Amino acid sequence: MKGIVFNLLEQTVSDKYGEDTWDALLEGAGLEGSYTAVGSYPDEELIALVDTGCAALGVEQDDLIRWFGRAALPLLAAKYPGFFSPYDSTRAFLMTLNEIIHPEVRKLFPGAYAPSFEFDTTNENDLGLAYHSHRNLCSFAEGLIEGSADHFGEAVDITQATCSKRGDQLCDLHIHFTKL
Secondary structure: OEHHHHHHHHHHHHHHHOHHHHHHHHHHHOOOOOOOOOOEOOHHHHHHHHHHHHHHHOOOHHHHHHHHHHHHHHHHHHHOHHHOOOOOOHHHHHOOHHHHHHHHHHHHOOOOOOOEEEEEOOOOOEEEEEEEOOOOOHHHHHHHHHHHHHHOOEEEEEEEEEOHHHOOOOEEEEEEEEEO
16 A cells, blocks of 8 residues: 555544554554555555554444545545546536546556446436445545545445455445435
8 A cells, every 4th residue: 555545544533533552553553653655565554553543442343444545535636626626516526536536546656556446327417436446445435535525525325235344356336426
C-alpha cells in the first residue's frame, strides 16, 4: 500500500484525536510510522493500525475504515483539486475512477494498486458500483463515496448486496444520491 494512505490516516487521526493518539496507535501496533507518500508498505501495517484503533475506541473495523475514508476525502480534495473541480456531482465524479482518477494516481504514485469498478448507470439518481480489489477495503470505498457526497453537497445512501468479505466474488454497492 502506498504511503499516502498512511499519511492520510495519520492526518485524520491527528486532526480528530491529537498527535499523541497517532503515536499511541503506532506503538500499540508495533510500528515505527515513518511513511513517505510514494513509499510502499505492507497492507498488514494499515490493518494493524486500524485494529489498534478499533480496540481503543471499541468500534468495528469496517466502521473505522469507513470513517477514515470519509475523513480523508476532504484532504484529497484540497491536495488534488483538479480531480474534483470539473464535476458538479458525486455520481459524475465517481464515473471517472477507472479512466481518469486511478490512472492519475498511478502516475503520481508509481507502483500504486487501485481497485477497479464496474458501473450500472440505469437510473440517473442511483449508481451501481461493483468494486474489485484483493484488499477487500470496500468500507474505505464507502467512506470515500460519503466524503465525495459531502464535498458535492449531496447525501448518499449506500447498500451492499454482495461483499467479498462475506465470501462473495465482489462487492456490489448500490448508491442513491440526494441533493441537499
